[in-house]
Amino acid sequence: MKKNESLFMNLKKSLSFNSKKEFVDFLVRVFFLICTIISASFIFIIIFFIAREGIKPFVTDNDGIGRVNIIRFLMGTTWLEGTVFRSNLYGVGFIIVNTVYITLLALLIAMPVGVLTALFIAKIAPKKLSEILRTTVELLAAIPSIVYGLFGSGVILKIVYDLAKVFGVQSPGGNSVLATVLVLALMILPTITALSEVAIRSVRSDIEKGSLALGATKTQTNFKVVLTSAKSGIFTAAILGTGRALGEATAVYLVAGNARSGPSLGLFQTTSTLTSTMLQGLKETIGIDYDIRFSVGIVLMIIILLTNTILNFVKRRIGKVDVK
Amino acid sequence: MNADVFTIKNLDLHYGTLQALKDININIEKNKVTALIGPSGCGKSTFLRCLNRMNDLIDVCKINGDVLFHENDVYDRNYDVISLRTKVGMVFQKPNPFPMTVYDNIAYGPRCQGVKNKDKLDKIVENSLKKSAIWEEVKDRLKDSAIGLSGGQQQRLCIARAIAMEPEVILMDEPTSALDPIATLKIEQLITDLKKNYTIIIVTHSMQQAARISDNTAFFLTGELIEYDKTDVIFSNPKHTKTEDYITGRFG
Numbered sequence: 361m362k363k364n365e366s367l368f369m370n371l372k373k374s375l376s377f378n379s380k381k382e383f384v385d386f387l388v389r390v391f392f393l394i395c396t397i398i399s400a401s402f403i404f405i406i407i408f409f410i411a412r413e414g415i416k417p418f419v420t421d422n423d424g425i426g427r428v429n430i431i432r433f434l435m436g437t438t439w440l441e442g443t444v445f446r447s448n449l450y451g452v453g454f455i456i457v458n459t460v461y462i463t464l465l466a467l468l469i470a471m472p473v474g475v476l477t478a479l480f481i482a483k484i485a486p487k488k489l490s491e492i493l494r495t496t497v498e499l500l501a502a503i504p505s506i507v508y509g510l511f512g513s514g515v516i517l518k519i520v521y522d523l524a525k526v527f528g529v530q531s532p533g534g535n536s537v538l539a540t541v542l543v544l545a546l547m548i549l550p551t552i553t554a555l556s557e558v559a560i561r562s563v564r565s566d567i568e569k570g571s572l573a574l575g576a577t578k579t580q581t582n583f584k585v586v587l588t589s590a591k592s593g594i595f596t597a598a599i600l601g602t603g604r605a606l607g608e609a610t611a612v613y614l615v616a617g618n619a620r621s622g623p624s625l626g627l628f629q630t631t632s633t634l635t636s637t638m639l640q641g642l643k644e645t646i647g648i649d650y651d652i653r654f655s656v657g658i659v660l661m662i663i664i665l666l667t668n669t670i671l672n673f674v675k676r677r678i679g680k681v682d683v684k
Numbered sequence: 685m686n687a688d689v690f691t692i693k694n695l696d697l698h699y700g701t702l703q704a705l706k707d708i709n710i711n712i713e714k715n716k717v718t719a720l721i722g723p724s725g726c727g728k729s730t731f732l733r734c735l736n737r738m739n740d741l742i743d744v745c746k747i748n749g750d751v752l753f754h755e756n757d758v759y760d761r762n763y764d765v766i767s768l769r770t771k772v773g774m775v776f777q778k779p780n781p782f783p784m785t786v787y788d789n790i791a792y793g794p795r796c797q798g799v800k801n802k803d804k805l806d807k808i809v810e811n812s813l814k815k816s817a818i819w820e821e822v823k824d825r826l827k828d829s830a831i832g833l834s835g836g837q838q839q840r841l842c843i844a845r846a847i848a849m850e851p852e853v854i855l856m857d858e859p860t861s862a863l864d865p866i867a868t869l870k871i872e873q874l875i876t877d878l879k880k881n882y883t884i885i886i887v888t889h890s891m892q893q894a895a896r897i898s899d900n901t902a903f904f905l906t907g908e909l910i911e912y913d914k915t916d917v918i919f920s921n922p923k924h925t926k927t928e929d930y931i932t933g934r935f936g
Contacts, residue, residue, distance in 0.1 A: 569741070570774075574796065575767070585782055588783065588784065
């Protein structure tokens with residue numbers, strides 16, 4: 361009781377203003393607080409809404425189709441359109457595998473290319489050239505994903521189709537794992553390059569000088585000292601790249617081929633990711649077909665959360681040596 | 685016979701339009717500690733960086749004159765700057781260990797020159813750390829990050845890193861200015877030990893330090909070499925009034 365009283369006194373004290381200035385200052389702070397509450401609360405609103413829709417297929421009988429078994433859903437290797445086949449056999453197991461597999465391959469391409477580009481821009485290129493390149497990378501990062509998607513379906517699909525022919529594979533219009541990986545790699549490349557470049561540029565120059573003074577060449581210095589010193593920042597670039605790759609929908613949807621069973625591990629097989637599955641026909645579906653996409657959304661959010669947690673854990677481990 | 689490691693003749697250095705060194709002539713004696721003193725901005729660090737061509741990193745830097753290392757001009761078009769830097773090591777003002785383990789810090793230089801043999805590297809690491817009087821403190825922490833060492837330990841590690849290359853000369857650019865008095869004392873003792881095997885050129889702001897550890901002292905002022913002599917002479921009987929003014933603390 362006493363505590364409450366003193367709290368009240370405090371409140372009263374903080375609400376009694378000595379001047380107009382103090383009052384305005386108080387109002388501004390309240391305004392900031394309100395803004396923060398609004399933006400922070402949206403994450404809960406979104407999660408609540410997605411979860412409410414997403415659990416429907418598992419708890420209702422979906423207009424007579426029957427409840428979806430959650431284990432089967434998570435482990436399943438086929439995705440049957442419930443309203444078409446009158447079935448509740450939705451499986452996203454193979455789609456999870458596809459998503460992780462494609463993201464991994466895209467990173468495998470984009471990481472080395474992006475980091476080496478960043479090294480070139482930050483350390484090797486002459487000043488003028490590096491400024492031009494930096495702007496180019498920023499522009500690439502600003503291209504909307506639908507444009508990458510159009511480029512993918514207009515150019516990359518044809519290339520993959522022809523490439524498949526060389527290997528004696530009849531690819532359905534080029535829609536494939538390879539096309540998806542290439543489009544995603546292209547999309548995350550600017551993110552990885554830009555962030556790695558910042559990390560590389562912020563390496564203390566006296567460490568570099570120390571290396572050069574020991575008779576190391578510029579290249580030895582760049583690889584052995586600069587990159588290792590920047591590895592924590594480069595890892596952050598990889599984390600953000602992974603996030604973008606996992607969450608990208610539009611462009612992926614246009615080149616993946618939307619396979620309904622899997623997993624698709626062959627490079628020329630059609631595939632599907634969690635995002636493309638959600639996007640596929642979203643506007644034309646009703647009932648369970650509509651609700652189940654929210655379930656996929658929950659799975660995607662959990663996977664992104666898990667990946668981020670794991671990657672951040674790894675980052676702390678490898679970044680340990682940098683800690684001051 | 686020539687006991688001079690470096691012979692510098694008529695050295696001029698410009699940063700853009702600013703002349704930082706004016707007509708420097710100086711000989712550096714082998715197995716001696718040579719101290720470079722003078723007020724800030726007098727060109728002593730710039731001069732030091734000429735000796736292992738670290739000024740190459742500065743685009744606007746133009747150099748005229750001769751810097752002879754064992755009678756070869758290091759600014760000759762054909763001179764191999766990598767081999768120069770393996771023979772002329774450098775220790776910087778702020779300790780700058782690489783963000784790697786203690787072991788990897790020392791092994792870095794030899795590895796860059798292609799030494800891969802594990803036993804050989806082990807030996808180099810141990811010897812360098814022993815010569816730098818830090819072995820006892822870090823022998824159980826070789827696999828720990830060098831960033832975790834104290835400032836004084838880091839600086840001795842940097843000296844060990846330079847020693848690992850088996851250089852002839854070690855350049856030191858105010859190596860103790862970022863350290864506390866006890867760490868400074870250790871580094872000074874180390875320098876006195878090291879001069880048996882190495883030629884040391886040290887830039888210092890501390891006149892006491894120059895007097896304590898050096899054999900020869902060069903006094904720089906506004907880009908000129910005012911006086912160069914035995915340390916005893918400089919501190920007891922300087923020929924120049926400017927030198928006398930500086931060492932008695934009347935300016936600078």
